[in-house]
Amino acid sequence: MSGTLKHILVSERQRGNPLLEHIRNVPWRYATTPQTPDYILGDRNCALFISVRYHLLKPQYLGRRLAELKAEGSRWSLRVLLCLVDADDATRALHELNVLAVRQDCVLFLAHGAREAARYLECFKAYEKNSAACIRERVDPSHAGVVSDALTTVKPVNKTDVATLSSRFATFGDVLKASLEDLRACPGLGDRKCARLHDAFNLPLSAAAQAARDASPPPPVPDA
DSSP states (O other): OOOOOEEEOOOGGGOGGGGHHHHHHHOOEOSSSOSSSSOOOSSSSEEEEHHHEEEEEEEHHHHHHHHHHEEGGGGOOOEEEEEEEEOSSSSHHHHHHHHHHTTTTOOEEEESHHHHHHHHHHHHHTTTTGGGTTTSOOOOOHHHHHHHHHHHHHTTOOHHHHHHHHHHHHSSSHHOOHHHHHHHHHOOOOOHHHHHHHHHSSSSHHHHHHHHHSOOOOOOOOOO
């Protein structure tokens, strides 16, 4: 298959699927030759479609289809299992579908209507050439940006609080070594944020570390 596939190629077995009526933002057409996937989304991306009701009616169907797809080996770098959740009590069925997807190296996506299912297919097609960078969080690479990202992982500390800490302490190390009283001296932080910061910097990372700390002898008392 050439690297200029502009359409979603739809298998004839999907003819009559209501989601096709909602694919409007990318072109699609029925495949002229038999294909294993229900949808070919790009040179190496494809999808199978299943509904919860159909799986409950024919529980052996999907396992066979996924095995056929996996048998094509490295032909596909992304194999999507697109599931339409069209039953009220779908917990057990979704567990089964998730297990099947994991075993057959597929990524499971759930849609709660034909329109949503179509949007998934449109997005896979529209972004097939994009790298993960387009959805990756933008991080300020400067030292101040890295410090801000580190401190704001302690909820509910925000960037305003980081600015306050930066004006109070000379280095990030000073913040780590600050006592609870030192943190409380920062205007606007409040007792809750100060306690969360102090705990984050001082509490052991695991129960084993806590046990080791408790078992260690106290430091010697210096002579008077």
